[in-house]
Amino acid sequence: MRQFRHPPTSEIQLESVLYALSDPVRLSIVRKLALEGEATCAALDGGRPKSSMSHHFRVLRESGIVKTRNDGTSHMNELRRSDLEEAFPGLLTAVLAVPN
Amino acid sequence: MRQFRHPPTSEIQLESVLYALSDPVRLSIVRKLALEGEATCAALDGGRPKSSMSHHFRVLRESGIVKTRNDGTSHMNELRRSDLEEAFPGLLTAVLAVPN
DNA sequence: GCTATTGTTCGAATAATATCGAACTATCAA
């Protein structure tokens, strides 16, 4: 498939990041990515339809939280931890420190 | 006027806090409160209608970010900094550290 | 009590989001 839009670090917006993280499904995705390092979309769907997950991954991608790369037929996602740390020091760490 | 609902610290929800902070108007309110300590609703309206501001203050209040107390005919608002620090250590600090 | 000031609540319009099935695209493997 084609390439995805990933905002450069300097263009990551605080409001967008907070909004993306405020959804329970997306927060759960982010938590799992933090634990497991990286994962395909399917690995994190929790039984939801593919189109719903695709939507949430897009929100995470376009807000700058997640980086998606092609890996065969699947898409591998990882947190942009260092980019987020650079943009908003301590923010993701604080979010991930909250017990599930 | 009557008393407001303020969630106890133990019931403050991460998702609700992130959501409340993801709105530009509310984030701006929070930043000003952080700078000025406390303020009335009218002092932070930026020219918006009262009913709009009242809505945003309610979201901030009910998510646990702001405490409102009656002060004559006006309402004085302050950040629940220590409560938020207890619930989500480092989170508000990280948000407020982001340049405006 | 009357009036001004502050803010809340209601109601309606508009806008944004979430959800999910169906059709589509891209890649791999036989």
Added chain:
DNA sequence: TTGATAGTTCGATATTATTCGAACAATAGC
């Protein structure tokens, strides 16, 4: 080239938010 797999995109629907005017409530001061 056929089939299977992984995800995206589209379109429709339902839910939720935002915005704001108008009416209401509470307090202070005269």
